[in-house]
Amino acid sequence: MQKTLNKDQKYTQVSEYIHKVLSLIEKEAITEEDAQWITKETVDGFREHVNPGFLEYRKTVTVDTQFAAVEWSDEGSCFRDVNGKEYIDCLGGFGIYNVGHRNPKVVKAVQDQLKRQALHSQDLLDPLRAMLGKILADITPGDLKYAFFTNSGTESVEAALKLAKMHSDRTTFISTTRSFHGKSLGSLSGTAKGVFRKPFLPLIPGFRHVLFGDIDMMRKTFETCAMVGEDVAAVILEPIQGEGGIILPPDGYLKQVRELCDEYGTLLIFDEVQTGMGRTGKMFAAELYEVEPDILCLAKAFGGGVMPAGAIVANEKTFKSLFDNPFMHTTTFGGNPLACAAAIATINVLIEENLPARAAEIGDYFLAGLKEAAAGHEDKVMEIRGKGLMIGIEFHKDEVGYALSKGMFDEGILVAGTLVNSKTIRIEPPLTITKEEVDRVVATFKKVLDGLQTGG
Structure with a gap:
């Protein structure tokens, strides 16, 4: 668009362009000419x-x-x-x-909710968030009970890290090599891939990386941290590493990590953004390996492929730090009615089918x-x-x-x-x-x- 146009001319052109785009969205079928225009606009727009x-x-x-x-x-x-x-x-x-793509049951739940209310006022109590929280407490392993809702995987990890910091005065975190936990600054500090990390160094202090699957290295890191007064607040792990290349844990490894965390009074965070919601053959990979984390991170499939949605679910001893002031960590759109409707319908499909x-x-x-x-x-x-x-x-x-x-x-x-x-x-x-x-x-x-x- 020419920058020399005055504001009214510019808005007129923008409005005409918008109408064309909306008319294409409205069409049940597009023509070959439409397809050519869409392709050109897409390539030009990305460029x-x-x-x-x-x-x-x-x-x-x-x-x-x-x-x-x-x-x-x-x-x-x-x-x-x-x-x-x-x-x-x-x-x-x-x-x-x-x-699946556009699962009709998930789409229907979102459409039904949209007819009533899309977003909430942020002040009154919103019912679907409460109902989804109850459902998650019922289906997640162990004594996980309280949920905080997000919009994406990296936001879920950020929430988990902040919750772990509030739980104690400890500031050290252990992550693993080849891990991926997201690309916002906190979650990127846990992510291992150098190509993602280097441009943003220094990241959040206190993170140490050990070899995934090496329980001896994990134990020695715990011991070293305790000796120098930097006790570990939490260990964050993907039960099966996704971005790292579908890396399966050695037999017994995750249980041994859980035992180490219990021994040192450390929280265990499972990043199940990719492994959760039935992907690995169980509703959560934690069940696959019979390990109960203190915090479970969800996203990706949580919104049923229809809405961006994520969550963390934590046990009461971990989550209660947020009881006194629930505004210590918030997100405007996390847990909105449309996302909650999609998540509830998604869980229903996973169970019923x-x-x-x-x-x-x-x-x-x-x-x-x-x-x-x-x-x-x-x-x-x-x-x-x-x-x-x-x-x-x-x-x-x-x-x-x-x-x-x-x-x-x-x-x-x-x-x-x-x-x-x-x-x-x-x-x-x-x-x-x-x-x-x-x-x-x-x-x-x-x-x-x-x-x-x-x-x-």
Whole structure:
């Protein structure tokens, strides 16, 4: 838009543009001409007004001109681009769509709530927050009882860290290598990846990182901290590491961490932003490993793939620091009526359709198929591992992961090959994915892998 226009002219042009956009949103079906306009506006908009880096990233993980693929609609386990091409979504927004894309029960709950009230006044008591809190207390492990609601995973981790600081006068936190807890300053302090951390150093003081899975190193760190008067306030862990490459804990490791925390009077925070809501074959990965944390962090799939929503759930001894002044930590939109409606409906779908158990069953089927397809490609595929529908395929080289991701995208399968790390690609489809869709993904994986083997 020309900067030389006066304010009225500028607003007139903006209004015309808005009307065109809204008319496209309103359409049940778009034309080929519409699709071309949407694609051009999207690419131009990212280049000039969002971040041109996203365009370069898309070029690295797609084939030829497909970097400009623009998603437009979704349903079930799939989404479609603006030109109508359908993709099976095995990325799932890094674990957002546990109950599927636009699950009708979740959409209905949000629409029903929207007819009544969208956001709350911030002063009166809002009923859905109370009801969702009760539901979470009933379904989370152990004596987790009180909930604080957020809008995202990093906000959930921030809330957990602040709650742990309020619980005692301790300021030391232990996190692990290859961990990912978010990118706001507090959660980034717990995140391990150097490429995300370095530009923002120094981060929040008091964080120490130990090798994930090394209980001896964890114990020695506890001992050292106690000896120098820097007792540990909390340990924060992903029960299964997601961004780190679907890293499973060694047998007994999480229970040993729990025992160490109990021995030293330290809180245990489980970051289940990615592992929660049925993803690993149980409602929460804490149940998978029979460990009860003091604080549980949720987000991603918590809003059912319809609303941004997150939460922490803590036991009373930990949460009671907020009783005297509940305004010590707040968020304007956390726990809003629409998000709570979506979360309540999501939990209902998970329970009624037995999706955690289904994730375990389909996950075993998926893993077996992928391993069979990879047989004979040991020179390229290092390991295939996972729990439930949280699966990682680790390659010997990043380049193989890039090529595999590109090839599968060209065949209509989206997997999580990322710019930052393609040595391990993640497969995290909706828990509603059918066996037929799994078969197609496995067949495509084999086809592309065979092509890499013969064609390089």
